[in-house]
Amino acid sequence: MSTANGGLLNFPTYQFRVKQEKGNRYIFDVIRKRFIALTPEEWVRQHLIFYLITDLNIPAGLIGVEVSFSFNSINHRADVVVYTRNGEPILLAECKATNVEITNEVVDQICRYNYALNAEYLLVTNGVKHLILQLSEEKEWITLDGFPELRNKI
Numbered sequence: 001m002s003t004a005n006g007g008l009l010n011f012p013t014y015q016f017r018v019k020q021e022k023g024n025r026y027i028f029d030v031i032r033k034r035f036i037a038l039t040p041e042e043w044v045r046q047h048l049i050f051y052l053i054t055d056l057n058i059p060a061g062l063i064g065v066e067v068s069f070s071f072n073s074i075n076h077r078a079d080v081v082v083y084t085r086n087g088e089p090i091l092l093a094e095c096k097a098t099n100v101e102i103t104n105e106v107v108d109q110i111c112r113y114n115y116a117l118n119a120e121y122l123l124v125t126n127g128v129k130h131l132i133l134q135l136s137e138e139k140e141w142i143t144l145d146g147f148p149e150l151r152n153k154i
Helices: 040-055 104-117
Strands: 018-021 024-029 034-037 063-071 074-083 089-095 121-125 130-135 141-144
Touching: 024 040, 040 063, 040 074, 040 089, 040 121, 063 104, 074 104, 089 104, 104 121
Parallel strands: 089 121
Antiparallel strands: 018 024, 024 034, 063 074, 074 089, 121 130, 130 141
């Protein structure tokens, strides 16, 4: 479990590079390779990124952060996308601050995003609760009990 900037998270504890500058806190993003404003949502996103890399053994080069895409002529950004080695999205993740409930509206948001990205797995997390969905062969979303074993699918 990890704490700081938003309370207790349902992730292991990781060592982050954090700095304070002009009264603001920043965290180093290993994917974007720069310091990012440390908001409660970013705290959750960075934990997810470290979990994917450290615990699920996903190569950092297969992870995209704040991935831009267009859907219905509107520009959007996906918080985290994990790609296969062929460049196809396999997991689409939406990160929320710990105080944001995972509601049907949040799930609808990531499902809309997935119309453009076509990932097999969807993840919505506020750092405390993780909702993980897998698209079945029958094209129905199944709720999983834990994180999928992505390493074998990338």
